[in-house]
Amino acid sequence: xxxxxxxxxxxxxxxxxxxGAPVRVERxxxxxxxxxxxFDLRLTGAKYGCGxxxxxxxxxxxxxxxxxxxxxxxxxxxxxxxVTVEGLxxxxxxxxxxRAFAELGAFQCxxxxxxxxxxxxxxxxxxxxxxxxxxRTAMDGNLCRCCGYTRILAAVRRARELAAADRRGPQ
Amino acid sequence: xxxxxxRRPWDRSPPEEREYFEILxxxxxxxxxxxxxxxxxxxxxxxxSGGAWLHVGADGVVRAFTGKAEVGQGTRVALSLxxxxxxxxxxxxxDLVMADTDLCPWDIGTFGSRSMVDVSPTLRKVAAGARAAxxxxxxxxxxxxxxxxxxxxxxVRVRGEEHGTPYGELVRGARVxxxxxxxxxxxxxxxxxxxxxxxxxxxxxxxxxxxxVFVSDLWRPGLRFGAYLQPPRYGARLVRVDVGRLRGRxxxxxxxxxxxxxxxxxxxxxxxxxxxEVDAEWELESQPGEQEIEQYLRAHPSSGDxxxxxxxxxGEPDAAYDRAPVRFEATYRSAxxxxxPLETRAALAEWDGNRLTVQVGTQTPFRARxxxxxxxxxxxxxxxxxxxFTGAGFGGKHGGPVALAAARxxxxxxxxxxxxxxxxxxxxxxxxxxxxxxDVRVGAERDARLVSWRFHNVNAGAAALLPPYDVPNQAVDNxxxxxxxxxxxxxxxxxxxxxxxxxxxxxxxxxxxxxxxLAARERNLSDERLxxxxxxxxxxxxxxxxxxxxGKGFGLAVGLExxxxxxxxxxVTVAPDRTVRVDRLVVAYEAGTIVHPENLRSQVxxxxxMALGGALFEAIHFExxxxxxxxxxxxxxxxxxxxxSVEVHLLDxxxxxxxxxxxxxxxxxxxxxxxxxxxxxxxxxRSLPLVPEGKVPAPGTAxxxxxxxxxxxxxxxxRRGPSxxxxxxxxxxxxxxxxxxxxxxxxxxxxxxxxxxxxxxxGTRRRPSHPARAARGxxxxxxxxxxxxxxxxxxRGRRGRS
Numbered sequence: 001x002x003x004x005x006x007x008x009x010x011x012x013x014x015x016x017x018x019x020g021a022p023v024r025v026e027r028x029x030x031x032x033x034x035x036x037x038x039f040d041l042r043l044t045g046a047k048y049g050c051g052x053x054x055x056x057x058x059x060x061x062x063x064x065x066x067x068x069x070x071x072x073x074x075x076x077x078x079x080x081x082x083v084t085v086e087g088l089x090x091x092x093x094x095x096x097x098x099r100a101f102a103e104l105g106a107f108q109c110x111x112x113x114x115x116x117x118x119x120x121x122x123x124x125x126x127x128x129x130x131x132x133x134x135x136r137t138a139m140d141g142n143l144c145r146c147c148g149y150t151r152i153l154a155a156v157r158r159a160r161e162l163a164a165a166d167r168r169g170p171q
Numbered sequence: 172x173x174x175x176x177x178r179r180p181w182d183r184s185p186p187e188e189r190e191y192f193e194i195l196x197x198x199x200x201x202x203x204x205x206x207x208x209x210x211x212x213x214x215x216x217x218x219x220s221g222g223a224w225l226h227v228g229a230d231g232v233v234r235a236f237t238g239k240a241e242v243g244q245g246t247r248v249a250l251s252l253x254x255x256x257x258x259x260x261x262x263x264x265x266d267l268v269m270a271d272t273d274l275c276p277w278d279i280g281t282f283g284s285r286s287m288v289d290v291s292p293t294l295r296k297v298a299a300g301a302r303a304a305x306x307x308x309x310x311x312x313x314x315x316x317x318x319x320x321x322x323x324x325x326x327v328r329v330r331g332e333e334h335g336t337p338y339g340e341l342v343r344g345a346r347v348x349x350x351x352x353x354x355x356x357x358x359x360x361x362x363x364x365x366x367x368x369x370x371x372x373x374x375x376x377x378x379x380x381x382x383x384v385f386v387s388d389l390w391r392p393g394l395r396f397g398a399y400l401q402p403p404r405y406g407a408r409l410v411r412v413d414v415g416r417l418r419g420r421x422x423x424x425x426x427x428x429x430x431x432x433x434x435x436x437x438x439x440x441x442x443x444x445x446x447x448e449v450d451a452e453w454e455l456e457s458q459p460g461e462q463e464i465e466q467y468l469r470a471h472p473s474s475g476d477x478x479x480x481x482x483x484x485x486g487e488p489d490a491a492y493d494r495a496p497v498r499f500e501a502t503y504r505s506a507x508x509x510x511x512p513l514e515t516r517a518a519l520a521e522w523d524g525n526r527l528t529v530q531v532g533t534q535t536p537f538r539a540r541x542x543x544x545x546x547x548x549x550x551x552x553x554x555x556x557x558x559x560f561t562g563a564g565f566g567g568k569h570g571g572p573v574a575l576a577a578a579r580x581x582x583x584x585x586x587x588x589x590x591x592x593x594x595x596x597x598x599x600x601x602x603x604x605x606x607x608x609x610d611v612r613v614g615a616e617r618d619a620r621l622v623s624w625r626f627h628n629v630n631a632g633a634a635a636l637l638p639p640y641d642v643p644n645q646a647v648d649n650x651x652x653x654x655x656x657x658x659x660x661x662x663x664x665x666x667x668x669x670x671x672x673x674x675x676x677x678x679x680x681x682x683x684x685x686x687x688x689l690a691a692r693e694r695n696l697s698d699e700r701l702x703x704x705x706x707x708x709x710x711x712x713x714x715x716x717x718x719x720x721x722g723k724g725f726g727l728a729v730g731l732e733x734x735x736x737x738x739x740x741x742x743v744t745v746a747p748d749r750t751v752r753v754d755r756l757v758v759a760y761e762a763g764t765i766v767h768p769e770n771l772r773s774q775v776x777x778x779x780x781m782a783l784g785g786a787l788f789e790a791i792h793f794e795x796x797x798x799x800x801x802x803x804x805x806x807x808x809x810x811x812x813x814x815x816s817v818e819v820h821l822l823d824x825x826x827x828x829x830x831x832x833x834x835x836x837x838x839x840x841x842x843x844x845x846x847x848x849x850x851x852x853x854x855x856x857r858s859l860p861l862v863p864e865g866k867v868p869a870p871g872t873a874x875x876x877x878x879x880x881x882x883x884x885x886x887x888x889x890r891r892g893p894s895x896x897x898x899x900x901x902x903x904x905x906x907x908x909x910x911x912x913x914x915x916x917x918x919x920x921x922x923x924x925x926x927x928x929x930x931x932x933x934g935t936r937r938r939p940s941h942p943a944r945a946a947r948g949x950x951x952x953x954x955x956x957x958x959x960x961x962x963x964x965x966x967r968g969r970r971g972r973s
Contacts, residue, residue: 044388045381049513050594054803085381102375109243110378111513111562136811145513146243147780149814
């Protein structure tokens with residue numbers, strides 16, 4: 001989980017950025033980031049799967065780092081930048097990971113997909129050419145109960161190529 | 172959800188009273204006559220109707236209806252492809268309305284791998300009928316004689332021309348209802364242009380960007396969240412409850428109706444906090460723990476669920492066994508395991524006057540409708556159940572207690588109410604895959620040809636109980652038990668346990684006879700389709716040339732269930748510290764005609780990996796009626812780091828109708844892995860999960876579990892055949908596995924069989940035989956009737972629930 005060093009604030013409202021837009025919600029210290037996203041902001045891409053950070057379905061980016069939003073308290077989130085699966089589009093189009101997952105049909109029920117996509121996006125940003133072993137390690141905290149791991153692994157490999165092509169720009 | 176609601180659910184109204192055009196708009200509706208209740212072969216499974224209908228709108232969109240639900244098995248796209256094929260429209264043009272009890276044909280439920288089997292023929296037929304009707308309509312509008320016209324890409328054209336009249340234009344302003352004759356011909360699979368070919372889910376972009384709306388994502392203005400009282404332990408009975416403390420509490424609605432006690436509040440947290448203030452007193456009853464469970468299940472037979480029994484008695488299994496040169500007897504076990512769908516149970520209920528709509532993740536919406544109506548005491552016609560996208564089921568989401576609870580709370584709160592189960596609630600208040608105990612006794616010739624087969628399953632059920640092998644003398648049956656833990660369907664049901672026992676036993680017999688596992692199976696199979704997948708898997712895995720460095724093992728298993736045929740080859744490595752790693756699974760699968768190849772492949776991959784969990788480490792632990800591992804941090808499911816290389820080979824038999832596909836690929840994994848672990852170590856593991864702590868016990872150490880889990884292997888052992896010699900030679904260099912070496916070196920005491928033969932090795936206890944089975948029943952042939960199987964009802968009522 002990302003270390004936050006911003007001073008605690010105590011005003012009535014919590015102010016942060018979500019998917020690039022400023023957001024102001026009433027402070028509710030007992031709420032998790034997942035609850036804030038789902039119930040206050042109605043952003044339901046991040047899912048509840050276990051409530052203890054074991055399944056990865058609630059993964060979002062907090063100041064760029066992947067976190068289990070069910071384990072993140074909203075206390076101290078003032079000024080934070082949160083990106084959910086809904087905010088991954090780059091210049092209006094799906095990012096490389098999203099396109100790869102869609103192209104390969106790397107989902108069955110699709111409930112784990114938002115968390116998978118966010119984790120894989122974070123991985124490729126940190127390590128543009130991960131090995132299979134690195135992909136497995138980075139994604140080991142994301143469960144797919146349909147067990148479509150083979151296809152998800154293939155999609156992350158494919159995303160690696162698509163992202164590289166994106167970086168090279170139009171040929 | 173499509174609105175407005177019909178006056179009555181369409182499956183409960185005569186066709187002429189259905190408001191097709193009021194609700195779906197102008198266009199053409201084709202319908203197949205509802206079936207009269209009859210044999211299940213056409214997917215009817217009786218009650219009201221069945222049949223099929225679809226609507227072609229002025230916008231050219233084809234809206235087809237099915238009572239099946241999409242819970243991740245991919246039938247939305249597969250069935251849409253079948254419709255697109257027959258109506259000659261792009262896949263994107265098909266809108267499949269699923270599992271809406273107001274609008275869809277009655278359906279018994281989404282289970283048993285029936286979606287493609289039951290629904291694809293009827294939807295194809297009604298789509299073919301609609302195509303014919305559109306051509307007729309174009310002819311009437313002067314486009315040409317029907318025989319000169321054809322349907323292409325959503326248009327009717329004069330044969331050979333590049334453009335024609337779009338369907339939407341043909342039906343604009345019309346309200347045409349056609350009844351499709353049952354004899355309408357279907358497009359042969361060999362001529363398919365859309366089905367049977369790669370297809371991308373048209374909603375994929377929504378899924379990957381978080382826009383797909385699952386049950387738990389639903390929202391309504393003024394939405395309240397509900398929670399309800401559940402027994403703290405299995406078998407607990409509510410003796411006194413007092414909700415007085417919550418009466419008049421601002422923002423909290425409390426409902427106490429009969430045994431139902433629930434609350435609705437502004438958030439899930441507030442609802443659970445309020446529920447915790449309910450003063451409830453429970454009477455607990457003594458419940459068996461894990462140590463006693465096997466004895467308990469054997470001692471508590473149940474008379475219910477007759478659909479889940481099967482038996483086959485042919486020949487003289489006892490006499491044939493006594494004469495057999497190779498004899499083998501063992502008991503195999505399989506633990507209770509949980510489905511763990513990633514989305515927990517959820518339901519949203521809302522009332523409009525006296526009419527109720529519940530959106531809920533269930534695999535049995537029509538049954539849920541009946542249950543909710545009965546529970547509330549309202550007419551069935553007023554209850555609508557809709558299943559939105561659901562975060563998987565695996566057999567774990569039958570029924571609708573959550574729907575009923577949400578409906579009660581919504582009625583009292585006069586507001587929409589959502590119930591979202593926590594993960595702990597999902598574990599504690601769902602149900603499990605039944606524990607299985609399987610007693611097997613086999614007699615074989617020296618070449619591993621099976622001559623006597625006694626097979627008895629306790630508790631788990633009858634799926635895949637009968638062997639696919641040709642054995643002349645059989646005594647096969649199952650008995651059901653009063654399970655202290657709630658148990659119900661799980662992907663592939665008892666086929667998991669039955670096939671694990673059977674395919675392990677066949678391997679053990681092959682080993683005793685010194686015959687290669689592939690040859691042993693070939694010698695006992697005549698089912699060409701099963702032999703075809705067996706050979707495909709073995710070829711792909713290079714079985715004949717397999718090399719086994721120290722610690723490496725190969726295992727093979729086949730399976731036949733719900734019409735699908737599977738063969739799986741597992742490759743494992745057992746490290747010097749005895750840690751098991753499954754390196755590779757090679758799976759060959761055949762399920763008749765393939766409608767959506769990529770989805771089938773995806774299902775086979777997923778089922779194979781999901782099955783690894785139950786094979787290697789998944790088990791529910793319990794004590795005194797409580798689940799001890801009711802969280803994902805304590806109940807382990809497969810993760811990325813557990814996943815081997817999975818290689819899937821599909822055999823397309825497009826001369827045969829589609830067979831079940833979502834379940835059968837599960838059933839060969841556990842035995843293939845157990846056989847591979849034996850191959851690597853010489854240690855035979857007979858209980859699932861095989862390696863709960865990740866490691867194979869050392870040879871000679873007591874296997875985990877009760878003493879009675881030891882098998883009784885009776886001599887004499889047969890002389891090793893050529894393939895056995897080869898196999899032994901390969902093993903010779905392995906070093907480890909002293910148990911195996913000792914066994915394989917046992918000389919074949921050819922003359923030892925006969926009267927003076929010891930009835931078991933000293934120090935091993937024989938499994939008690941089952942006199943009740945032996946005495947029961949005259950010789951009966953196969954009584955298998957898989958189609959007729961209704962979903963298993965909970966054998967033990969969950970008392971204290973609504």
